[in-house]
Structures are given as structure tokens and as C-alpha cells.
Amino acid sequence: MYLVESKGGAILCMLISLMFLGTWPAVMTLLERRGRLPQHTYLDYSITNLLAAVIIALTFGEIGKSTPASPNFFVQLSQNNWPSVLFAMAGGVVLSIGNLSTQYAWAFVGLSVTEVITSSITVVIGTTLNYFLDDKINKAEILFPGVGCFLTAVCLGSFLHASNAADNKKKLESLSSDYTVGAEAADVSTSKETVTNNGKDLENGSYSAEKAKAGTAGFLIALENRRAIKVFGKSTLIGLTITFFAGGCFSLFTPAFNLATNDQWDTLKEGVPHLSVYTAFFYFSVSCFVLAIILNITFLYHPVLNLPRSSLKAYVRDWNGRGWAFLAGFLCGFGNGLQFMGGQAAGYAAADAVQALPLVSTFWGILIFGEYRKSSGRTYVLLVSMLFMFIVAVGVLMGSSGHRK
Numbered sequence: 001m002y003l004v005e006s007k008g009g010a011i012l013c014m015l016i017s018l019m020f021l022g023t024w025p026a027v028m029t030l031l032e033r034r035g036r037l038p039q040h041t042y043l044d045y046s047i048t049n050l051l052a053a054v055i056i057a058l059t060f061g062e063i064g065k066s067t068p069a070s071p072n073f074f075v076q077l078s079q080n081n082w083p084s085v086l087f088a089m090a091g092g093v094v095l096s097i098g099n100l101s102t103q104y105a106w107a108f109v110g111l112s113v114t115e116v117i118t119s120s121i122t123v124v125i126g127t128t129l130n131y132f133l134d135d136k137i138n139k140a141e142i143l144f145p146g147v148g149c150f151l152t153a154v155c156l157g158s159f160l161h162a163s164n165a166a167d168n169k170k171k172l173e174s175l176s177s178d179y180t181v182g183a184e185a186a187d188v189s190t191s192k193e194t195v196t197n198n199g200k201d202l203e204n205g206s207y208s209a210e211k212a213k214a215g216t217a218g219f220l221i222a223l224e225n226r227r228a229i230k231v232f233g234k235s236t237l238i239g240l241t242i243t244f245f246a247g248g249c250f251s252l253f254t255p256a257f258n259l260a261t262n263d264q265w266d267t268l269k270e271g272v273p274h275l276s277v278y279t280a281f282f283y284f285s286v287s288c289f290v291l292a293i294i295l296n297i298t299f300l301y302h303p304v305l306n307l308p309r310s311s312l313k314a315y316v317r318d319w320n321g322r323g324w325a326f327l328a329g330f331l332c333g334f335g336n337g338l339q340f341m342g343g344q345a346a347g348y349a350a351a352d353a354v355q356a357l358p359l360v361s362t363f364w365g366i367l368i369f370g371e372y373r374k375s376s377g378r379t380y381v382l383l384v385s386m387l388f389m390f391i392v393a394v395g396v397l398m399g400s401s402g403h404r405k
Helices: 007-033 038-062 073-077 082-109 111-133 140-173 185-189 217-226 236-262 277-301 312-317 322-346 348-369 377-399
Strands: none
Touching (some): 007 082, 007 111, 007 322, 038 082, 038 277, 038 312, 038 322, 073 277, 082 111, 082 236, 082 277, 111 236, 111 348, 111 377, 140 217, 140 377, 236 277, 236 348, 277 312, 322 348, 348 377
8 A cells, every 4th residue: 555654745645635625615615605405515525525535545545565564455444453443433423523513603603713713623632632642753842832823823713703793793783674684685686785796606606797795784685595504693602612512523533543543552452453544544434424424314304503304305306516515525535535644654743734724714715705805904803813823823733743653
């Protein structure tokens, strides 16, 4: 099998992973804002997310000759390595719950803030655990100041969300009574606050002569009318609670994967080789897939947050945006696989640098979704401060990279 052995190769894996993991949330958010039920989207996403793991296992996991010390993917499937398999599957379970939670948090808190808070919590808790699990191969004097920067970014992200929510409330309060939550989108589009965007509505994927300016009250109402998850009138604490819960889940999946591939607790019998990254990732993705299917089929018939009830038949017939959902699954699957490949080479604590994904997500959030347009000066100061602290944290974390012997 192919293994990443150089520090440069590990960093390259992390950078590609960063782009993939920062883009798939934007794709999922796009579909929710178009009005597609998140249950339908997540079921599609789960299929290609698992397929990505299978592709990685059958390619990188089968390259080269299998040896007793370094068996290929198919050889490991028949070995007595169940303790490590269970760690890998546990990591898949917490990642699946975290991903499912963020899908609802994006609607309440916004793509940028959700990703910053969950990623920062992941680093603060997960990186600390991985540092000790990896026998301190990363440079502590560099690593932990980076963790502190991530913790600061969490606080700034929370303040940013509160400030942006207050801005949106002021916009809606100042809006004429002609605009109500139940107003037709056509009424909104005839507002004086309209602008052309080369005739294309990026969020709807359709062409229209005009659309409400991003950041205006008319835009917020049009979005509320169109989207799947209705957020007007909901407490901002709901979104933050979901976000912090998701962050707690994310903080555990890389330590679990670390234990699966390196067996720091000596759970394997003598002579049984450690799980390769590719075999562990396969089991990790299988458990993630199974739990996602069970939960989302349940949510079809018993939806949460006042979403409409659906069915398997309705899901199968819903091809609106299915290709985008499949793309999101591939991006997430290959992104996670590359993160693990880099982590096995340079240490999982350093590989948590891919949690810089909010830098990519924020770019998409501002470019496509118009987040923070026409906001207050305080909100812009918090946004810039949060992103600056995040950039510093990522640079410091990558600088702590070590080399696994």
C-alpha cells in the first residue's frame, strides 16, 4: 500500500484536504437555502461519502506488495484487529452526529460562524488529546499557542454571531409592514433594493432579471420564504447550542482514528499489525454511513425543527440538487481521507490544521450567500479579527508538525 512518509507530502495532503473540507459545507448550505430538505440532501451525501472511502481503500490501500508488517487493504479485512476497528467505527459515529448537527446549525448561525466555532473546539480538545496520543511528536512550545489562538477564535465567533443577529433584527424592524414572512418572493424582488447579478441568481441556480440586494431586509425575507429550515422567531441560543454540541463531537473523531491506526493502548494481540490508514478509514466511513442512514430515515418521518414530513418514496423522487449533494459527499470523503493520510505521517495534532476550513467556508459564505453584507462596523471588526486569529492559529499549528517514526 502507498504511505505518505515525508513532511512535505503530509502538508500537501493537509492543504488539499483543507480546500475539500471547506467547500462541502457551502454546497450543503446552498441546497438548504434553495429549499431542499436536509434529510434528502444528507442521504445523498452519505452515499458518495462512503464511496470515496471505498475508492481510497481500493487504490492507495492496494498499491504495492502486501507484507506481514504492512498488509494491504483486503488482507487486513480478514485479520483479528477488531479492537482497532471499533475505535475507527466510534470515530465515524461521532463524526456522523457532528456533521448532521452542523447541517441544522448552518441555517441558524450561518456558515462562517458555525465552521469557526466547531473547528476551534475540535482543535482545542482534539489536538490536545492527539498530542499526548502521538507521544508528543509535535512541538509543544508551538502547538499550544496555536491552540490558544483557536480558542480565541471561538470567542470572537460567538460575539460575531450575536452582533450579526442584532444587525439582522434591526433590518427587519425597519422594514415596511408590506414585507412579512409570508410575503411572496415576487413581492420582495420588486423592492427598490434590487440589483442585477449578470442576470443569474447564484443561490437559486436560476436566472432572474433582479434579486434583492444581499444584506437587505428584503433579501432576508426572500431567503426565509425559500429555505427549508425556517429560522425567523427562533432563539439564537438554539443555533449556538447545536454548534457547540457539534464541535464536541468533532473533537473526538481524530483521537479515535489515531487510536485505531496506532494502537497506543495495546489492545491488539501480539503479532497483529496496526490498521492501515485506508482500512481504518473504510470502517470509519461504514459506521458514519450506517448511522447517517438510520437517523435521516427517522427524520424523514419524524422531522425536527418544524420541518415538513417526508418519506422514502419522496426522497427517491427528489432529484432537485441531487448532483450537488453527491459532490458534497465526495468532497468530504476525500477531504477526510487526505487529512488522515497527512496525520499518520506528521502527527494527528498537526493534521488538525485542516480545521482552518472556515477560511474557505467564509469565502464561499460571503461570495455566494451574501453573509455580513450591509452589517454594522462592529460586526466587520469582529469578522476580520476572527479570520485573522484563525490564520495565525493555522500557521502556528502547521509549524508544529513532527515526523512519526
